[in-house]
Amino acid sequence: MLKFGGTSVGSAGNIRKVKEIVKSQDDDAIVVVSALGGITDKILNAAKMAILGTDYFNTELTMIRERHEAVVDQLFDGERKEAVKEQVSQLLDELERVIVGVSMIGELTDKTLDKIGGFGERLSSYIISEFIDDASWVDSSKLIKTDSAFGKAQVNFSLTNTLVKAALGEFKGICIAPGFVASNAEGEYTTLGRGGSDYTAAIYAAALDASVLEIWTDVDGFMTADPRVISKAYVIESLSYAEAMELSHFGAKVIYPPTILPVYKKGIPTYIKNTLNPQAPGSLITSSQANAKDRPIKGISSISNISLITVQGLGMVGVTGISMRLFSALALQNINVILISQASSENSISIAVDTGKADAAEQAIRSEFEREIMNGRINKVEVENELSIVAIVGENMKHSTGIAGKLFNTIGKNGVNIMAIAQGASELNISWVVKNSDLRKTLNVVHESFFLSENMEVNVFLLGMGLVGGNLLTQIQQQQEKLLKEKRLKIKLVGVANSRKMLLDREGIAIDGFRDRLDAEGQASGLKAYKDAIIEMNIFNSVFVDCTASNESPTVYADLLNANVSIVTANKVAASSDYDNYRKLKSIAKTKGVKFLFETNVGAGLPIINTLNDLVNSGDKILKIEAVLSGTLNYIFNTISADVPLSKTIQLAKEEGYSEPDPRIDLSGIDVVRKLLILVRESGYKIEKEDVLINKFIPDAYFDGSIDDFWANISQVDADFEQRRQRLEAEKKCWRFVAKYENGQSEVGLQEVEQGHPFYDLQGSNNLVMFTSERYNEFPMIIKGYGAGAAVTAAGVFADIIRVSNI
Numbered sequence: 001m002l003k004f005g006g007t008s009v010g011s012a013g014n015i016r017k018v019k020e021i022v023k024s025q026d027d028d029a030i031v032v033v034s035a036l037g038g039i040t041d042k043i044l045n046a047a048k049m050a051i052l053g054t055d056y057f058n059t060e061l062t063m064i065r066e067r068h069e070a071v072v073d074q075l076f077d078g079e080r081k082e083a084v085k086e087q088v089s090q091l092l093d094e095l096e097r098v099i100v101g102v103s104m105i106g107e108l109t110d111k112t113l114d115k116i117g118g119f120g121e122r123l124s125s126y127i128i129s130e131f132i133d134d135a136s137w138v139d140s141s142k143l144i145k146t147d148s149a150f151g152k153a154q155v156n157f158s159l160t161n162t163l164v165k166a167a168l169g170e171f172k173g174i175c176i177a178p179g180f181v182a183s184n185a186e187g188e189y190t191t192l193g194r195g196g197s198d199y200t201a202a203i204y205a206a207a208l209d210a211s212v213l214e215i216w217t218d219v220d221g222f223m224t225a226d227p228r229v230i231s232k233a234y235v236i237e238s239l240s241y242a243e244a245m246e247l248s249h250f251g252a253k254v255i256y257p258p259t260i261l262p263v264y265k266k267g268i269p270t271y272i273k274n275t276l277n278p279q280a281p282g283s284l285i286t287s288s289q290a291n292a293k294d295r296p297i298k299g300i301s302s303i304s305n306i307s308l309i310t311v312q313g314l315g316m317v318g319v320t321g322i323s324m325r326l327f328s329a330l331a332l333q334n335i336n337v338i339l340i341s342q343a344s345s346e347n348s349i350s351i352a353v354d355t356g357k358a359d360a361a362e363q364a365i366r367s368e369f370e371r372e373i374m375n376g377r378i379n380k381v382e383v384e385n386e387l388s389i390v391a392i393v394g395e396n397m398k399h400s401t402g403i404a405g406k407l408f409n410t411i412g413k414n415g416v417n418i419m420a421i422a423q424g425a426s427e428l429n430i431s432w433v434v435k436n437s438d439l440r441k442t443l444n445v446v447h448e449s450f451f452l453s454e455n456m457e458v459n460v461f462l463l464g465m466g467l468v469g470g471n472l473l474t475q476i477q478q479q480q481e482k483l484l485k486e487k488r489l490k491i492k493l494v495g496v497a498n499s500r501k502m503l504l505d506r507e508g509i510a511i512d513g514f515r516d517r518l519d520a521e522g523q524a525s526g527l528k529a530y531k532d533a534i535i536e537m538n539i540f541n542s543v544f545v546d547c548t549a550s551n552e553s554p555t556v557y558a559d560l561l562n563a564n565v566s567i568v569t570a571n572k573v574a575a576s577s578d579y580d581n582y583r584k585l586k587s588i589a590k591t592k593g594v595k596f597l598f599e600t601n602v603g604a605g606l607p608i609i610n611t612l613n614d615l616v617n618s619g620d621k622i623l624k625i626e627a628v629l630s631g632t633l634n635y636i637f638n639t640i641s642a643d644v645p646l647s648k649t650i651q652l653a654k655e656e657g658y659s660e661p662d663p664r665i666d667l668s669g670i671d672v673v674r675k676l677l678i679l680v681r682e683s684g685y686k687i688e689k690e691d692v693l694i695n696k697f698i699p700d701a702y703f704d705g706s707i708d709d710f711w712a713n714i715s716q717v718d719a720d721f722e723q724r725r726q727r728l729e730a731e732k733k734c735w736r737f738v739a740k741y742e743n744g745q746s747e748v749g750l751q752e753v754e755q756g757h758p759f760y761d762l763q764g765s766n767n768l769v770m771f772t773s774e775r776y777n778e779f780p781m782i783i784k785g786y787g788a789g790a791a792v793t794a795a796g797v798f799a800d801i802i803r804v805s806n807i
């Protein structure tokens with residue numbers, strides 16, 4: 001049993017492919033076909049135009065005629081062509097007569113719609129039966145018998161099975177049959193619902209005990225999700241009937257849902273295959289039980305544009321018959337309920353319906369419960385629009401614990417609000433309602449978190465592409481492939497911005513040549529514009545990476561965290577700002593389940609903050625911090641010599657990429673104050689920058705003017721420093737700019753350190769932090785290493801980005 005859909009028979013080229021597939025069958029075959037793609041819509045549109053009194057129906061009819069004639073012209077030659085054309089023309093004349101009749105009478109009933117709705121299948125099946133040599137043709141409308149519910153008739157299976165068996169039970173060869181069409185007891189045309197050709201094929205297959213049903217369509221099979229939304233969606237090799245039914249019911253338009261039942265009852269294996277790619281294995285639907293090795297969920301599907309109607313009232317609690325009245329009222333209006341969710345307290349019930357039916361549903365409910373609404377037993381009938389239902393489906397869910405927990409945790413962390421949830425006791429399906437605007441993000445998050453996707457994805461929005469930002473991109477580029485291969489982690493750059501321009505691309509920005517692309521395609525930037533664009537994009541697993549030294553960029557952190565975008569920052573301004581702001585950012589991140597990470601704020605790539613967090617989280621108490629925290633200053637005091645004066649060392653520190661973009665921030669001690677503040681705060685103490693005593697070693701006057709004034713004048717301190725340096729050298733001491741916290745007292749300043757002190761041998765731009773804690777008491781914990789430099793800092797930022805992904 002084979003069935004070919006509208007695209008499969010949509011052109012002469014495709015019909016040739018159908019012929020090849022049919023001819024390659026070893027067995028006898030019944031072949032059900034749909035109308036040429038788009039034709040049924042045109043026929044129904046012509047009828048609607050006719051009833052509206054517009055002549056446009058003639059245009060539609062002409063297009064329908066021309067399309068069929070063109071196909072016949074391309075498939076046939078000579079006399080055969082003329083004969084087929086003549087027959088096609090007669091069918092089209094008949095269609096035209098009915099539609100002209102509709103326009104004249106001004107009436108279009110469901111019965112008439114059923115009469116004309118099946119013309120597409122009658123035409124296509126006739127053409128194909130003529131095109132495939134030796135094929136015969138059978139009229140499905142004579143064999144498939146239904147009730148008279150025009151538009152979506154119910155099949156009379158016992159009569160249908162008898163008729164099908166009688167007509168085709170002993171059939172040998174190839175027989176082409178129109179899908180979709182049926183008839184009632186009076187012999188009037190009925191139809192099986194849009195997509196009904198699949199159903200026709202399943203009815204034939206079940207009646208004839210076919211060995212297999214093949215549904216040939218234009219996709220390679222059931223996909224794990226809609227590939228237009230999830231580029232990583234892939235074909236599901238095998239599904240159970242129940243899984244296929246659930247997925248197709250919830251929007252996976254691969255197969256018409258009623259199709260499953262007849263084949264399920266007879267246990268007929270059903271393939272979904274691609275006419276345009278016949279070699280692909282397709283999806284196999286069978287009764288086989290879920291394999292314990294299968295993933296817990298097979299696929300995700302969704303339906304957009306639904307409305308959620310919530311009926312609420314304390315007067316509903318414990319009252320029998322409320323649900324019955326609610327659903328009867330809706331059934332009377334022919335309104336299909338897609339999802340039901342009821343609180344166990346029984347004081348509210350939410351139902352999801354197609355938005356087109358929402359007004360009618362609300363009215364039906366209000367009129368059914370008029371009395372209860374009047375007397376306040378029901379106080380709310382609320383309709384929310386622009387929503388979508390998402391469903392995950394998989395037989396294996398019942399063997400796996402924690403699916404719902406993981407599902408809703410992941411969705412919540414991405415800032416998607418769930419408005420209603422439903423799960424059947426069979427545990428085959430969990431469905432929930434989200435806003436239409438959150439649908440794409442939800443599908444991505446769920447697809448990824450259940451490892452339906454091959455890779456976990458982190459979407460990076462970068463701000464600042466100077467030394468650290470530039471190095472970060474190089475490192476990501478170098479490491480991308482390895483992370484993908486070994487950790488299944490995809491770091492995707494989706495936004496870049498400098499102070500002039502921003503470029504955002506959901507599909508990803510290639511790091512190679514991104515600067516040219518930013519110049520050519522970038523829009524005018526600004527922190528607010530960039531932040532708004534990021535929030536507007538609403539991408540899952542997003543992280544904003546701040547590689548600037550800007551005082552303003554931290555002002556957008558709260559909004560981003562509130563929008564469930566994680567923050568990774570090399571910029572120390574936020575974590576060293578007012579204590580209340582620092583706490584606020586941490587608390588938003590915690591509430592929203594996203595990350596606010598700033599490991600590089602102290603000691604660049606050294607694991608200082610994470611270590612401190614581990615100590616504190618495991619119950620240790622920090623008693624004292626002593627540290628050399630400035631790479632720039634340590635470099636300066638290690639480099640200064642008789643030949644290299646202080647001013648020159650500052651220049652060198654800048655060239656080496658150790659200093660802040662404005663080195664006065666390092667020289668004034670502000671950078672070290674910021675770092676000490678962060679360490680003390682992360683140790684669990686409240687501290688403001690005013691609480692830190694700063695012992696400066698360069699007079700304030702050098703920091704007051706512009707940066708140019710600073711560079712012009714700083715050499716004035718060289719002579720004095722050289723004198724001091726000589727004395728220090730004679731005393732076998734060295735300078736270290738030390739930060740210290742103990743007993744609530746904090747200070748930073750230049751110290752003369754003697755040989756033997758842990759700080760004495762600290763080379764180059766290295767940093768060293770000593771934590772004295774209750775546990776690390778007699779021998780403090782020491783962390784030491786490069787404390788500045790673009791590469792190590794970028795590596796620390798990179799590590800924080802990876803931490804966001806939780807791999």
Ligand SMILES: NC(=O)C1=CN([C@@H]2O[C@H](COP(=O)(O)OP(=O)(O)OC[C@H]3O[C@@H](n4cnc5c(N)ncnc54)[C@H](O)[C@@H]3O)[C@@H](O)[C@H]2O)C=CC1
Nearest residue numbers: 464466467468498499547548549550570571661788789793
């Ligand atoms: N260099 C180092 O060793 C370390 C640096 N850091 C921090 O890393 C950050 C970046 O430092 P570098 O890369 O050395 O500085 P940089 O000056 O080389 O790069 C900063 C970039 O940010 C851009 N920028 C500034 N304000 C901006 C805004 N509002 N919007 C967009 N772009 C903006 C600048 O144009 C520049 O390209 C600083 O906050 C620094 O404190 C942290 C640890 C170590």
Ligand SMILES: N[C@@H](CC=O)C(=O)O
Nearest residue numbers: 630631632658659660
């Ligand atoms: N300018 C800083 C860079 C690291 O934070 C330093 O010199 O330590």
